[in-house]
Amino acid sequence: xxxxxxxxxxxxxxxxxxxxxxxxxxxxxxxxxxxxxxxxxxxxxxxxxxxxxxxxxxxxxxxxxxxxxxxxxxxxxxxxxxxxxxxxxxxxxxxxxxxxxxxxxxxxxxxxxxxxxxxxxxxxxxxxxxxxxxxxxxxxxxxxxxxxxxxxxxxx
Numbered sequence: 001x002x003x004x005x006x007x008x009x010x011x012x013x014x015x016x017x018x019x020x021x022x023x024x025x026x027x028x029x030x031x032x033x034x035x036x037x038x039x040x041x042x043x044x045x046x047x048x049x050x051x052x053x054x055x056x057x058x059x060x061x062x063x064x065x066x067x068x069x070x071x072x073x074x075x076x077x078x079x080x081x082x083x084x085x086x087x088x089x090x091x092x093x094x095x096x097x098x099x100x101x102x103x104x105x106x107x108x109x110x111x112x113x114x115x116x117x118x119x120x121x122x123x124x125x126x127x128x129x130x131x132x133x134x135x136x137x138x139x140x141x142x143x144x145x146x147x148x149x150x151x152x153x154x155x156x
Contacts, residue, residue, distance in 0.1 A: 003154050005038040006083040007113070008093050012042030012071040015089040015125050015139055017052040019113065021065040022140070023147045036154060040069050041079065043096040047071040053129065059136040063144075076100040086110050087150070090124035116149030117142065 007019035020040040027036050042048075051057070052067035060067050079086065080102060086109045088094035097110045113125050125142050128135030 002034070003036045003085065004083045005036070005085040005087060005150070005154075006074075006079055007038060007040040007087050007089070008043060008074060008097060009040075009089040009125070010042055010044055010093065010127065011047045011129070012040055012069075012073070013047045013050055013053045014056045014128055014136075015143075016040035016042065017067045017069045017071070018056055018060055018065070018139060019087070019089070019125075019143050019147065020069055021060055021067050022143045023151070025065055026147055026151050030151070032151075032155075036151070039083075041072050041074040043074055043093055043100075045073040048073055055133075056128070056136055056139075059133070059140060063140055065140075074100060076102055080106040080109065084109060085150070085154070087113050089113050090127070113146045113150075114142065116146045116153060118149050119145050 007016040009015035017040050020038050023038045027033055048071055050071045057067045088097050094112050101107050114122050122142050125139055128139050
């Protein structure tokens with residue numbers, strides 16, 4: 001059975017599309033395209049229809065990731081049924097997702113991205129939107145670590 005992962009941040013233009021790209025890179029590298037797939041969305045609709053933030057795209061491309069997703073908002077009526085794993089980037093995203101959950105089973109699907117990190121030091125993926133280059137690099141560092149951990153968890 002195919003495992004489906006939804007990465008979620010606030011606006012779906014920095015963190016969650018980056019998580020999607022990093023995770024897709026791992027899926028491809030391990031030849032798991034037939035068994036694992038992912039998408040990304042935002043808890044807000046501020047940027048619906050937009051491409052990922054240019055700064056985030058630039059930093060990701062330097063590491064070989066191509067951010068191709070178009071921003072969309074989480075749709076609780078569809079996403080909680082479609083996805084097995086719903087991963088928030090920070091506590092606020094997780095709380096918002098918990099508020100959107102419609103069934104008790106939905107709550108078991110919600111996790112925080114950093115729960116899958118093997119390297120200590122971060123309890124969330126910080127929003128780099130209002131910061132400088134270091135913030136975008138930090139997001140990618142955390143996501144590379146967490147995505148590996150998440151994929152290992154999914155593989156069992």
